[in-house]
Amino acid sequence: MSTPAKPARSGGSSAIGWVLTIGLNVVAPILTYNTLTEDHGWSEFSALLLSGAWPVLDTAIMVAWRRKIDEFAMVTLVFLVITAVVSLVGPHTARALLVKDSSVTGLFGLLCLGTLLAPRPLMFYFGRKFATDGTPASTAWWNGMWEFEGFRSTMRTMTLVWGVAYVTEALVRIALTYVLDTKTMVTLSPVMIYGVLGAVGVWTAWFGKRRAAEGARRQAAAAAGAATA
Secondary structure, eight states: OOOOOOOOOOHHHHHHHHHHHHIIIIIHHHHHHHIIIIISOOOHHHHHHHHTHHHHHHHHHHHHHHSSOOHHHHHHHHHHHHHHHHHHSSOOOHHHHHHHHHHHHHHHHHHHHHGGGSSSOHHHHHHHHHHSOSOHHHHHHHHHGGGSHHHHHHHHHHHHHHHHHHHHHHHHHHHHHTTSOHHHHHHHHHHHHHHHHHHHHHHHHHHHHHHHHHHHHHHHHHHHHHHHO
16 A cells, blocks of 8 residues: 555644644743743743643634644643642752752653553644644544554654653753753753754654655555556
8 A cells, every 4th residue: 555645744734733832731830930030020930821821722612623632832841840740849949950850851751662562652632733733634644544554654653763862862961960060051951952842853854754755665666566567
């Protein structure tokens, strides 16, 4: 069975989806958190809780607009809640906060690894978020790709790599917290977070293209063999 062609992306729908995703899941929470803690004297915990309202709004908009729950916003919301809970537990020293922050990315890595036991791994849903424009046609195309063994293998491999990368990053960052001084770790910690994100992001794009090219070659070879027969 040949792989179905990817439907054309809806430029307007895709642009609106990206603006909502980035604006409400990334930009708005960061601005809200920084404004409340730096300009209004809110506690980190309280500011973090209020920042979590933006992904909730994004989820509500997606449900109303596309009549489905957006997995990306849901995962973002879950980890905002986890971060808030982790921040509340235990001592409130600078080192403890750095360790707690590292534990959140470690939990994300464990979540990735845990979903390998689920019917579909986490990267399947993240891939659907970023590889489609959210329209019914593109969503149906992505869901239909799960029928192909090569696609399933690709999604599971990506999920495994993301899980191992973030568990490793968390463990290294926690270890460094006890070796380096707080000032150094405050600078190094975000560099490590976004460095790992950039590295696995680049690898994911390369690996996805390589697997797609391999699949196309196999289809071409099978078609040529059928024609010869």
